[in-house]
Structures are given as C-alpha cells and as structure tokens.
Amino acid sequence: MVENKVIKMEEIKLLGKVVIKGLIEAKTGLRIGGSTVGLDIGGVDNPVIKDAEGKPYIPGSSLKGKMRSLLEKAEGLASEDKRVWLVKNRVSIHMCNDPDCAVCNIFGRTNGYQEKVTGEKIEITTTSPTRLIVRDAVLIEKSITEEMRKNLDLEYTEVKFENSIDRITSAANPRQNERVPAGAQFEFEMIYNVFDEKDKENLRHVFKTMRLLEDDYLGSSGSRGYGKVEFKDVKIYWNSIKDYESGKLNEKIIYEMKDKTLKDLLNDFEEIKTQISG
Ligand SMILES: [Zn+2]
Numbered sequence: 502m503v504e505n506k507v508i509k510m511e512e513i514k515l516l517g518k519v520v521i522k523g524l525i526e527a528k529t530g531l532r533i534g535g536s537t538v539g540l541d542i543g544g545v546d547n548p549v550i551k552d553a554e555g556k557p558y559i560p561g562s563s564l565k566g567k568m569r570s571l572l573e574k575a576e577g578l579a580s581e582d583k584r585v586w587l588v589k590n591r592v593s594i595h596m597c598n599d600p601d602c603a604v605c606n607i608f609g610r611t612n613g614y615q616e617k618v619t620g621e622k623i624e625i626t627t628t629s630p631t632r633l634i635v636r637d638a639v640l641i642e643k644s645i646t647e648e649m650r651k652n653l654d655l656e657y658t659e660v661k662f663e664n665s666i667d668r669i670t671s672a673a674n675p676r677q678n679e680r681v682p683a684g685a686q687f688e689f690e691m692i693y694n695v696f697d698e699k700d701k702e703n704l705r706h707v708f709k710t711m712r713l714l715e716d717d718y719l720g721s722s723g724s725r726g727y728g729k730v731e732f733k734d735v736k737i738y739w740n741s742i743k744d745y746e747s748g749k750l751n752e753k754i755i756y757e758m759k760d761k762t763l764k765d766l767l768n769d770f771e772e773i774k775t776q777i778s779g
Pocket residue numbers: 595596597598599602603604605606
C-alpha cells in the first residue's frame with residue numbers, strides 16, 4: 502500500500518502556529534563566521550556574521566541547521582546511509598520518506614532524487630510541509646554592558662589570536678578570530694506550524710533539541726570552548742487559525758519560563774500541549 506505514504510498537500514490543513522520567543526545568551530565567546538568578501542571587515546582575519554548595521558546576529562539558518570543535526574543524532578538518523586548531500590561532499594543532512602519521521606516533519610524535506618552519502622540514490626516522494634521556521638536572532642545592544650565594553654576590541658566583539666599549525670611546515674600561523682563576548686544576548690523567534698495531533702507531540706522534540714544545544718555549542722570552535730549558549734525567558738504563544746481570522750495574535754501565552762530553565766519547560770510539556778487546541 503504505497504498510496505498512504507504520500508500525504509497530498511491539499512489534505513493538509515493548518516490548525517495554527519506556536520510562536521516561541523525568548524533570549525539566547527552566550528555563556529562563552531560565540532563565533533558564527535561571516536563573509537570576508539565585499540565587506541568592511543576591519544582587518545580581522547575571521548569576522549563574525551553581521552547585519553547591515555554592523556551588529557552581530559545569529560542567522561536562523563545556523564540555529565535551525567544545528568538543531569536539525571542534534572535531533573538527527575538523538576533520533577539515530579545521522580548514519581551515512583540515512584543522510585543525503587545538501588552540498589556534494591561538503592554538507593549532508595538526514596532525509597527520508599517515513600511520513601512519521603520527526604526530523605523530516607519538523608525541519609523539512611526536499612522532493613525529488615537525492616544522493617545518499619553512501620552514493621545510493623533515493624527519491625523523496627513524501628510531501629509534508631516544514632513545521633519549524635527559525636528567524637534570525639538579533640543582538641540586544643544593552644546586553645553588551647559598559648563593563649563588558651572595556652574588554653572589547655571592536656564595538657560589539659572581541660578579537661582572539663589563535664595559533665593554527667601549518668600541517669606541512671609545522672609553522673605556527675596566528676590568526677585573529679572575532680567573537681561575540683560571553684554575556685551577549687540575542688532575541689530569538691521560532692514559529693512551529695501545527696497540522697495535526699502528531700505535530701503537537703513532536704513539538705516536544707523542538708524543546709528537547711534546544712536543551713541538547715545548551716550542552717553542545719553554536720557556531721565554530723566548540724572544541725576550544727566557544728559557543729556555549731543558554732535559552733532564557735522563553736515565552737510560548739498559541740495562535741489558532743481562528744485567531745488569524747480575528748487578528749488576535751500573540752495574545753494567548755501558554756507558557757512563560759521566567760527564571761526557570763528548559764528542563765522545567767520539558768517537565769511541563771504535557772500541560773503546554775493541552776493548551777494547543779484547534
Ligand atoms: Zn526522516
């Protein structure tokens with residue numbers, strides 16, 4: 502029975518959207534690399550990514566990509582035969598046709614032929630909309646305090662010299678790494694689309710993945726201790742389709758973390774879930 506595997510788009514009806522807002526605080530220096538092409542890079546070898554106003558930010562794609570990779574590992578979907586090339590020989594992600602796959606449903610699939618890391622071809626025929634949208638997280642300027650500014654090399658960032666050893670000549674090659682200092686906070690927003698009961702349960706994976714990220718790292722040089730982050734002050738809103746019709750949006754707060762942590766949020770998940778109703 503193949504026909505049950507393919508969920509037709511027209512059969513999918515949006516019940517509403519869960520909006521997750523809050524802060525991401527850098528607990529150690531945070532480095533998400535930016536482009537050195539066509540930008541004023543201030544002489545730094547490895548600048549961090551910045552917006553048009555020159556403020557560092559966390560691209561939604563970086564955050565989402567990291568979360569996807571953490572959930573892939575947690576769900577046992579990270580082996581080579583379960584991954585396809587996103588960029589040949591460089592970036593691979595998990596993708597499959599299982600209509601119940603949490604990773605593919607939350608983070609999305611691309612239809613058509615894909616090449617597995619093992620070389621085999623796979624045709625992705627299961628159609629399901631991506632549930633999770635992750636916006637760029639914007640730096641909260643006042644989180645960079647006067648005290649912190651005294652130790653900064655640039656307006657919002659510090660520059661660390663790191664030695665990398667040339668593998669051929671063994672010569673030390675000092676390079677400058679720009680990073681956002683510990684204590685910096687970013688405002689994040691994620692939107693989670695709910696189509697059915699399963700999506701309500703799968704929302705747990707989103708919070709679990711955020712918790713996993715706190716014990717992992719965001720950006721680069723995680724092995725040097727960079728990129729430890731904490732989610733704070735999380736607020737969860739539920740906007741049903743009826744709310745979109747009436748224009749009453751972000752009025753139903755179904756959870757407020759306040760001074761608690763993601764661990765507490767996960768403990769309260771059943772209660773949060775019951776408040777998501779069509
Ligand atoms: Zn999958």
